[in-house]
Amino acid sequence: MSEAAGRPIRWHPALVTLHWLTLLLVVTQFVVASPMRDETRNLVERFEYYQLHKSVGLTVAGLIVLRLVLRLTVAAPPPANPGRWLRVASDTVHAGLYLCLIVLPVTGFLMVSSAPLQIPTLYFGWFAVPHPIGPDKATYELMRGLHYWLGNLLLALAAIHVAAALVHALVWRDGLLRRMSFGRRWVELRGDQP
Numbered sequence: 001m002s003e004a005a006g007r008p009i010r011w012h013p014a015l016v017t018l019h020w021l022t023l024l025l026v027v028t029q030f031v032v033a034s035p036m037r038d039e040t041r042n043l044v045e046r047f048e049y050y051q052l053h054k055s056v057g058l059t060v061a062g063l064i065v066l067r068l069v070l071r072l073t074v075a076a077p078p079p080a081n082p083g084r085w086l087r088v089a090s091d092t093v094h095a096g097l098y099l100c101l102i103v104l105p106v107t108g109f110l111m112v113s114s115a116p117l118q119i120p121t122l123y124f125g126w127f128a129v130p131h132p133i134g135p136d137k138a139t140y141e142l143m144r145g146l147h148y149w150l151g152n153l154l155l156a157l158a159a160i161h162v163a164a165a166l167v168h169a170l171v172w173r174d175g176l177l178r179r180m181s182f183g184r185r186w187v188e189l190r191g192d193q194p
């Protein structure tokens with residue numbers, strides 16, 4: 001940060017990039033989940049969809065680790081919401097979203113690793129990712145159930161999150177969306193208007 005730099009006025013460009021990239025990848029996951037589980041499709045096609053879902057999901061896992069490291073080390077803009085309860089509510093939803101983004105790939109990977117029918121996980125066709133555990137029906141059922149419910153939880157939290165973003169943009173018109181966008185700079189300079 002230069003000497004003239006002060007308080008961040010938006011999220012760091014790396015965090016902005018990771019936010020929108022994660023959105024794109026998560027949408028892909030939900031879109032792909034339906035044809036991959038469609039039993040009327042042929043198996044080769046479903047296999048490709050499964051591999052895509054697993055590869056994109058593992059990518060989300062890597063990106064979320066990077067994002068959390070940056071989130072905890074790079075300066076953040078001040079809290080967006082004025083009231084205490086709004087702040088608690090938004091922090092809770094954000095924490096829930098982060099939790100889903102971590103636990104969904106973990107449960108997904110443990111599900112395929114413990115599946116009775118072992119199918120390799122080919123990361124975008126480049127290499128096979130080793131499965132850490134072998135077939136185990138109880139673990140498989142547990143992970144499959146958790147994966148399903150976490151998917152629903154993520155959808156519910158994302159719906160609240162997007163609704164809140166819309167309220168900020170259309171009702172309160174407080175420029176919150178600008179905090180999650182790329183601008184000329186991410187910290188205010190001396191003499192800048194807040």
Ligand code: HEM
Pocket residue numbers: 026029030033037053054055056057058060101104105106107108109110111112121144147148151154
């Ligand atoms: C952010 C990451 C992920 C998201 C949002 C996600 C989302 C979903 C969703 C919505 C479903 C459909 C659930 C249902 O209706 O039963 C699903 C199924 C599945 N996912 Fe993921 N997933 C993610 C990561 C992964 C990863 C990393 C793997 C494995 C390496 C994986 C493996 C699977 C499998 C095998 C199924 C099919 C389960 C079944 O047979 O019903 N997922 N996922």
Ligand code: HEM
Pocket residue numbers: 019022023026071079080094095097098101158161162165176177178179180
């Ligand atoms: C059109 C959809 C979306 C919009 C407009 C949007 C907008 C925003 C905005 C403006 C912020 C910054 C809030 C602040 O400055 O305090 C934010 C933060 C965040 N968003 Fe989104 N978002 C969207 C979708 C998503 C989705 C789908 C996810 C999760 C998969 C997500 C996860 C997060 C998280 C975890 C934060 C918290 C950042 C932090 O405090 O580290 N967003 N979003």
